[in-house]
Amino acid sequence: MLVDGGEPVFVGEVAHIVGAVESGPRGAAAVGDREAFENLLILCGRHHKIVDNPRTRGRYPVEVLREWKAQHEAEFDTATRAELTRLRALPSRLPELLVDAFRDATADLGATIDKLEAAGYLAHETAQLLHVALARGSNAGPAVGDGVPGIKEAFEEAYDAAGGASFLGIPSADAYELGPGFVQHLRGGRCGHPAVICALNGRPALVVTADLWNAMSCTGDGMADSGVRGVGFPASSAGGDHRYIAPTVARVPTVGGAWGRGSMVNADGRWTWVPDLGFDSNSGGDADTATGSQPRLDLRLRLVARMPNNRDDHRVSAAGRRRLAAELAKPGMAAIVSALAADRIAVPPGLQWRPTEDQYARNDSWGTSYDCLINTPDGRHAIHGRLHYLMPHLMSSDITSIVDVQLDFDSCQSEPCQPNSPVARRLSLTEVVDFFVRAWRIAFDVLPLALDEPTCNVNSGGRQRVGLYITNERSQNAESDRTFHLTDLVDLRPFGTSPKKYLSRLDLAVLGRGPLPQHEARDVVRKALVRIAENAGFDAADLVTW
Template structure:
């Protein structure tokens, strides 16, 4: 340090409902650190944060603005002896720090911040917290500090934007009235469910995860604890950092040749619009182009952030024409935002799927869908409001371009609300002498992209052909081939993992996800990923590519005889499909139903079930795997009862559906066993669904057809054989009656649902599965009533028989264990 500089001051700021004592573990470790103790002074900033309202009418709980002003006074008076400061905040304390910094910038006092060398945020809810949100809304609704912790609070986001633009992203060494560079270091807790990683990260580029939950993340037990090591490193960095120009220096500063526009002029207003509604944004493109108004949580969140910004900042331009266009755009934003809140709600059917996502993606994983009431009318209203917004937005962009208020890379849009109006993020500015650099356009990821490029350059990557851009949470940049011939490359960076993908392979990936219909194919199928952390190269000859992060779930890009297609990675769960109980309304109800339901979300819906296809199907059904399995059941019981005669019904047959069944009846005509197949082509937002099932209609009638004393209870191996046969019939035989399966592509993940259920008269209790299936070898279960079991497999249903049988056995063990038979294992089927 320079002469006269006092010890580095470390200012600790606690969180909600906490106190200065929360920092005791850090303070004690610093005091006992031989290298730091003599050169560092601990300062603790305390403030009132009561859990309950004061009973005294003359007292109130301070809000964030009050606390920001108190922190300003604390640093000015009580920490004035320090020439260098490091601010360390926990939870809500981080929001107080940001509010303080933003207010200092807005007051033109950025130079006074130069002594702050870094800010460390531990478990700070930068995007708010959903934890116990409903209870907080009821019990703590009037607490000014708690209110600001709701997700995406406008005041918090405004301060955050200022801090990001004027402090974090300011040029190093900057200490001016309107900006001051201060690095931010963000830390989240691995077990923190109060502030999840996505919220802890917010908009800040430097984020790390530490062991601990919301409280223990700032309670290091030793000098080797990760949290203490992180703090120690940044304190040492602050000590060694070069001295800035003294903020108190009053010497005149030479004026620049061309003074920048006034901070509140039309240029600044244009920048604020483009900040919340950027023309290149993938989410805005998706909102513009999707066919059906089903939006992701991320798109919904970002659009409402833009609406919140318009509510706060009316953007009254000096230019009259711009003022009118901005007012019209603001009005359409407000109308569409309010309609989305009114007509959309979060679909939480896929909760388990969301829980499998990385923490940083969970908060945006929900899908917002239309309510059921007046669906057509509501959807039309949303489409109309969306088109009105984009018409006003495009008009405003055109005017901003004409006044040169839009950055050069922004392509002028037209007033037509079509996909063509969105600027391609890969577009290169039309300048012959411009030399793009690796990572240009994404300062946050430039270093990582450059490092990956350096490692992969020998694989054939040439010069950049586009600026880097964000596709979802993935940084992407396009490159030419090194030799100047052949296909180029796409370098993608996701979760710190870099993969160079051949352009043809990248195009195949985009083509595979295009059936999603939402304008963002990569958001559907995901992005290439590889094992390990080192950068990898994927050339056009690889047969399959693992994908990560898609809305369709984990999957693979697989090369087949008919080209590339997306296939899901195998997953097991207990989520019931929408078609699970289709075709179950017949009366009288069977005693036992064993079925396989296959959901086939093809990219192109088959037109109809043709007469030729029906004729072929009816010729094959007597020889189908399902017919064979049903016949074998009786042969094993010394009775020849083939499922050979198939007839129409009992369910609907039409151009868009089919239903056939084969009955085995007792001598008195009473149905004993039934094999049945059904299929339906897509309806409104419904995929193709096929089903094959075996029914014990009446076990007594079946017993009458068997040798005296023969048991009609099914063994587990017979259940396995029936499910396998039903799956084969539903997945291989029935789809061929509707389309050419080999050439079809998916529009989302296909599933196979295997179900066992006892049924019967609606006014009587359903029997236990053990009454009709021998479950004795499974051991005990804790279920007193077990009328059904089911498991859903996310998988491409068309498999080789051996692969299908192995997966079936795995799924059955998973199902049995999930329904209480915890002793079940793979040995059941060996």
């Protein structure tokens, strides 16, 4: 290193210890990589010529030059030696460094093109062509659509429609197949953020922000079919170009996932997947879940909520049981039972939920059970409420909340009921709706307090399922000393009439809804009851007024 006019000038030359070619100086010596850092030595120009000159190089064998290199490097401080060590990878990193350097230069050129367009010196179409040419010339990596046969045309079409190279940047990797579709990541350009091209098999490709895509990919982490396999792929844009879903879009529909249709919803900068509301008429599976130890009365109203679970270590803890017990002891928590006693039987003072004591109850780490009873003076059950909160088990990976209330109409009126005749005080449709709305809150907001973690919503993905059941336990098919039609116990006239003679149970599963405000739960319950009535053949179900 020399100093000329106050400026340092490097005058050294890089020499090879073992020749650069086998016929060169010391070229016959064994070496792994002739261009490796370990085989390079910095010498001044004069000594470089001496060690390589045919008349003098015999005095400077490989061993001598390696000793010189070691002595020179030992004179450096620790930081300098660390930098020298890092340079050992220089030959392998050189292509990457060159590409990065050229990318910086093209970024400056891209900014210049934008300024010329803004000033009116370039037409928009011309500027776009220059951006594309610049990106393609600088892109040493994959092109749009590379990596998966058959998608290139669709991906290029979406890429160009969404703004092309100047707006979205160039691909950072090959496209790949994921779940129900195909994906390729983009570095980001004038849009200001990395982006993703994605296409569900058989649907047009779209471009979304990387933030949205990452949120979809992380939904339901730990569950079966989590991420985009469960959520699906974006379906369309709600603003701007239909091929580009901008960061300002607040709701993005999703399709093609294992969990059914839904939407990614952006609230306060956080994306959450919300399933679409759906109904499943094949819902009888939970009609009798955890009813083995209960005596059957006349009518059963039941709500069973199944919540997908992404953990295998959830349990009911001692602290959780105390939280739940304290909540159930609050005034009004027994209203779901006492409301059904109105004009039927007197409500005893101090009515509240108490831990179930029979041998089949779950009050341990795997579940919890509570009873709330209104009895006749002679001890018969008139209204029997029961709650269950059950952890996943061998037959189900869901966490299950059950809210169940039975009525015995003989015990709720002064005169015995007459078989196959309406009881004196049938349940009204309003009472049925109120029961399910209260049960919804208990299932999602109250019973989950028993978990080892104080949370009211354990779902991190998946599609929640809520079964609604109205069951006649004294139907013509039941082995009973007296039987009823379901319409003898519940006033279903607002739905019209049904041709079914032996209607013993009305049921339906609500799909895609978890914890809800009371007014939303009421709306969902009413829609579900209309669907239930239509399934049962009632001729005016859709005309009901609430």
